[in-house]
Amino acid sequence: MLTQRRFAPFFWTQALGAFNDNLFKNVLLLLLTFVAVPRHGWDTGLLNNLAAGLFILPFLLFSAWGGALADRLDKQRLIRRLKLLELATMCAAAAAVWFEQFAVLLGLLFMMGTQSALFGPVKYAILPQHLRPTELVRGNAWVNLGTFVSILLGTLLAGVLASLNGVWSRAAIALTLVGIALAGYLVSLGVPKAPSSAPGRVTWRPLSGSIQVLRDSWRHPRVFRGLLGISVFWFLGACYLTQLPAWVRDVVHADETAVSALLAAFALGVGGGALLCARLSGGRLEVGLVPLGALIIGIAGLDLALQPAIAGEQLSLTVLWAMPAFWRMALDLALVGVGGGLYIVPLYTLLQLASHDEHRARMIAANNLLNALFMILAAVFGIVVLTLFGASLHVFFVWLAGIALATGVYILMINPRSVLRLAIFALMHVLYRLRFTGRSHIPAEGPALVVCNHVSFMDALILGGGCPRPLRFLMDRPIYESPWLNWFFRIAGAIPVDSERRDPGGVRRALEQVSLALRSGEVVMLFPEGRLTPDGDVHRFRRGVDMILARDAVPVVPAALAGLWGSWTSNRGGPALTKRPRRLRAKVALVFGEPMRPEAASSASLEAKVRELKTAAERRILD
Template sequence: MRGRHFAPFFWVQALGAFNDNVFKNVLLLLVTFVAVPRYGWNPGLVNNLAAGLFILPFLLFSAWGGVLADRLDKQRLIRNLKWLELVTMTAAGLAIWWQAYAVLLALLFMMGVQSALFGPVKYAILPQHLSRGSLVHANAWVELGTFLAILLGTLVAGPLAILAGGPWRGVIALVLVAIALAGLVISHAIPAAPPVAHGRIGWRPLKETVAVLRSAWQHQRLVPALLGISAFWFLGTCYLTQLPQWTRSVVGGGPGAVTLLLAAFAIGVGLGSLICARLSAGRLEIGLIPMGAAIIGLAGLDFAHHDALSAHPMALTELLAQPRLWWMLADLTLIGIGGGLYIIPLYTFIQLRSPEGQRARMIAANNVLNALFMVAAALFGILVLGILAAPLSLFFALLASLALMIALGAALARPRPLMRITIFVLVHIWYRLRLRGREHIPDEGPAVVVCNHVSFMDALILGGASPRPLRFLMDKPIYESPWLNWFFRMAGAIPVESERRDPGGMRRALEMVSEALANNEVVMIFPEGRLTPNGDVQQFRRGIELILARNPVPVVPAALSGLWGAWSSRRFGAPFTSMPRRFRARVSLTFAEPIQPQEASRANLEASVRALLAASTSAEQGGWGVTQPRE
């Protein structure tokens, strides 16, 4: 938030989202409470027309915006779009002053055009300015800023709309123009982001829409992420559209209660985004997607079960004294938290996996799909609540069931990431884990990680802490444990049988390791071959040299400290034969820079791990004031 490569962009997009929602909500309030009584307009028709005018540009111009973002300097494009926003808000201010409400509807369409063109560049610029490890945090802050801007814009719109009926209506114009002008000024601080693709830019919005959707479909690994994000906006649209009706019929409150419920949802999304950034720790955590969807579903089911708070309407002060209102707010906050956990990895996945020259086009395709799913959400509401006349509780229960189905599908499609993030969370609950040097594990390509072996928890800690999934070598008798074999198979463990028991066991294990490295995976081994009997690093065996002879890949040394003396170590006899002696023990895991295969002899690797362990122990004594127990 202090760096020039992110902070200006963050404030530009947050101010833009705030201005969008101030203008949109002021317009809806003016049309509903001023224009409809004055001109006799049909309120339902006008409100739906306004919603359609704002969504239509996303269908028409998102794809063209993706082409512009790929083929123009994104800094210059953002500045031009902020100029468009300033012109639109100036015209809106004049229309409000002259009370030209039909003109305001046309300007709402223009604001939708500006937002549709800004959408692709919003996420496409971040990978050009930030490192891979910063993208999750950046996306989390963008989502936090966006939803808080939406909330604040909704809150500010009410008082501003009241001013429209008197001589102070010029204040609305000043606010809209001032926010747009502030965004334009800040946009000049955004660093340059050169185009990543070349070609002629023509005026073919409809043709480009078809082209980007076809292109997105050809990138099959992106399709689930694109549909997953659109499913989030489907659920969000359904919730936000029906919350006013829920407030009236179930909560028994007025506009203040609606705002309170919206605030709980928006704050939840912001909290979920920050929790996602914390859990991800700079890496793409696909496992958070089913976890977030499950939270949405479970909290949604609980939200749907609430009965009416009162048989008659209550003031906001009366509602705040109702425990069940706070229960509803907690449910909505949890739904928002689940949404933050769910949506951030999906956006990050598209940013990282899209071809660089088509990244903005893929995001544009997603915006088109989002708009289609938002229209589908409106039709779904009409079908369930209008045609079928189902109660609101059933409507929200259906949404929760859909979220749970998404969670189940994502978990079954990619079980290992979910297992890894679950282990990561559990390990952090059980230990006070300090991590250093995770950036030394290559972002892409094959690698081998070697580490000292202190306890039976080592593999779980390494697997949870690694920025990439690890394939572990383990003793075949443990691998074939009837209670845990399913877990080891899901984790992708590689069983190794001793040559004494099975002469061909080592050869088969080496072949599986070679296959994993050929698939650009990371393989983790404990070269000592057994748990340490005294807390010190034991002599490395020849298995690592056999692996590197077949597959000369970089080797990342790692060192674990703080686990000697744990109930899963051998310090007090056989592991797991006594009760755990320490909860929240201080554990340190440190990775060193990769060693090239030609220098990675087992003697060099053993020396590297020993030095790393000594440095880690010294750092613990200085930073934590404790010593590493030794016999």
């Protein structure tokens, strides 16, 4: 991806922008604290809060406008114009730094916040136009990695530049700000075209526009839940990062170098978690990672909160590296970051996939608005807990861990199927060496029917793990009602079906459940053979698939499995499940074919297609 024009120029454009944002913000805070305050006698706390407010305010004023611009204009042109705005702002900032005009710098911080607020919606709205749905998770992972590494590097470089002497410091800061902005603009020239699907004029309505995008997001419950989930992440992140210097001062008993080290652990953890998310997702939206990430944040955050203070005063970073307690704190913050990466990437991907093209950027603008409000809420929360209640930092961090754990448990309770599907996916990768082909043939949205040959009792689990969307599958009622596994099948959304001989109305009820699932936009999977193959070959498809298509004319995706014949869950060498397992990590191939129109799909034509795909799957194993 990083070598392809459809992604690489945009990646470096946004990474350089995030780098310059944080370089400028941190340089300004350092100049205000160590130059302006001693020289003019200004209040440090007031200045820092004013600076934070000036950067957040544009997100409340301009996010909705930025979303409308990104929905109505070519995103390529918009990105270039915003990078020119950044370059102009940084040129003015360079002059203000050189002449030490601190009031002007505060005004330019507002301008930089405006540029960021306008860039935010186009940043995530452009990805679905240049990446395939199966690439979105990986693309979002790289964007989040680039963002957090840029935040880290910008913060660290600000300290280095501000520590230089007098005129050299001002010159280095000025040249770096302008140089990075210029590099960002030049890279943006390589971003491919991304025309609007609904072009039109845009008017700026700060209050009513913001209220409107929030109302629009509220009308899409799935999107709005994703927005709230993302905002919880930024709430927790703002709380941790705001109080990290105080934690280092009062608990670690060290200087700002320890802050940088712990910040690096957190930022690299987020980047690593984002890449791990892409790896575990396998090119699909894996919502089950969201509660897992929240629980990791909570457990690691709780362990951090329970760490006792390190004995000593003004400990250097060299001394701290020799202390296991400091390593444990760094590991806890890194794990908080890993959990954050696992948590945030699927939510951004969900936001992109669940939003329609014509208003996707406005949904992302609504996300930026909520993020800003939750970060303000984080500041209020810190004031209430630490100042009004007088709680310690340990207690404050326990609260944060509790919020993360409660979030993870809540998501787990309302959507257990996604977590179960993730666990199945991971287990199948442990048991088998899986080879998938054609997963992009599964429609990205809307109803579909998947039909496959039936080799073993593991077939449904491998199909559920390999399909990029959650599957509902039909299964024999006696197995469904197994006292040990019924809970599992219920969570998985299995649809029990009985023979007409055992239950005259069983088939009709099963077809009604299938019809309900398809009309709800779900993907249903069935094995038209109706039983495990006795000899490894594909046998005659029964009429169930014809009955389903007669009720609901939906696309049919044929699929075939190879590599499971001969396993202990197949009928080779005796009935399935009556033999001891003999093979571990066997190669298994799953091949999806192109969707067939419902009028062209029949039990006979699907049987022939599955036979053809089975041959392709067998060749895939030999590759």
